[in-house]
Amino acid sequence: MRSLSSLVRPNILSLAPYSSARSEYSGKGSVFLDANENPFGIYNRYPDPMQKALKEELSGIKNINPESIFIGNGSDEVIDLCYRIFCRPGVDNAITIIPSYGMYDVSAAINDINLIKIPLDQNFQLDANMLLPYNNDENTKLLILCSPNNPTGNLLENIDDVINNFEGIVLVDEAYIDFAGSLSYIQKLATHPNLIVTQTLSKAYGLAAARVGIAYASREIIRLFNKVKPPYNVSALNQSAALTALKEREEYENQKQLLLTERKRVAEVLINAPAVKKVYPSDANFLLIAVDGANELYQYLLNLGIITRNRNTQIPGCIRITIGTPTENDELLNAILQFSI
Ligand SMILES: Cc1ncc(COP(=O)(O)O)c(C=O)c1O
Structure with a gap:
């Protein structure tokens, strides 16, 4: 140095x-x-x-x-x-x-x-x-x-x-x-x-x-x-x-464990969704996914009131999804499973 x-x-x-x-x-x-x-x-x-x-x-x-x-x-x-x-x-x-x-x-x-x-x-x-x-x-x-x-x-x-x-x-x-x-x-x-x-x-x-x-x-x-x-x-x-x-960090430790469990569950469901080509491994509280039609999927989710982060201009075909509560994640998964371009 x-x-x-x-x-x-x-x-x-x-x-x-x-x-x-x-x-x-x-x-x-x-x-x-x-x-x-x-x-x-x-x-x-x-x-x-x-x-x-x-x-x-x-x-x-x-x-x-x-x-x-x-x-x-x-x-x-x-x-x-x-x-x-x-x-x-x-x-x-x-x-x-x-x-x-x-x-x-x-x-x-x-x-x-x-x-x-x-x-x-x-x-x-x-x-x-x-x-x-x-x-x-x-x-x-x-x-x-x-x-x-x-x-x-x-x-x-x-x-x-x-x-x-x-x-x-x-x-x-x-x-x-x-x-x-x-x-x-x-x-x-x-x-x-x-x-x-x-x-x-x-x-x-x-x-x-x-x-x-x-x-x-x-x-x-x-x-x-x-x-x-x-x-x-x-x-x-x-x-x-x-x-x-x-x-109160014990409480946050519990929340974190739940989010990590949810991260795994969401990734496993997403990989079987028709539009999803890849779920990248994550060490964070979000998942990066590569999809067919990133802009279209982003807009489709937006129309349902589900806000994700469209990263298509940074990484072509990719959307970043934060892990939410189990109910929020279910809503997201149900929507994505039904999406096709
Ligand atoms: C990598 C990274 N660094 C820093 C920040 C900003 O964090 P803070 O809320 O502490 O300003 C973010 C927020 O998304 C982030 O993703």
């Missing part, structure tokens, strides 16, 4: 971050006249800018130091911050895989970063050799990998190779890791200072509405995230919802 300071944008390295009213004192206050809040109400106070309680809880669960944890307004914020911390607009470039999560592209475009897209092979795996030329490009700062990948559903096999050999920062997006029977790359943080792992409470923890994403990385990288984030980027309501969900 190149030195961290050579990978960070110079203006971020030298940035004096905003110092919020609540982070400037230590000790116990009882009269708060520092932040121009309304003294009345329930939600009248700014939230903890550093989300200490939430980080403590995550630290216990993940066995990682709280100083190696950043909480974002969804993992979409983590992705955006990675571009903003490491890539100079109009100068630096980043790399990702295709097909993958659309926000890597959108966020790069917003930040005026040239995003190089490496196509996955026919098994939706990455050939790590394709990254090697970029190790000689000192403007290549960031590589974004998604595992399990959206929309293909599979874990990437050779991330180890990549994090061992890539000279820049590697962001591994593990939004769907809770549904995969594999260890998180959080395990590798201690030995790989170029690694950032992002996870989310939007999927297995059922908190998409609350917008809570997490980045795990070295303390040095987390300090950079803290410098750049808006001071109160995670609301008190969201912090509280996240804390409750994490404390």
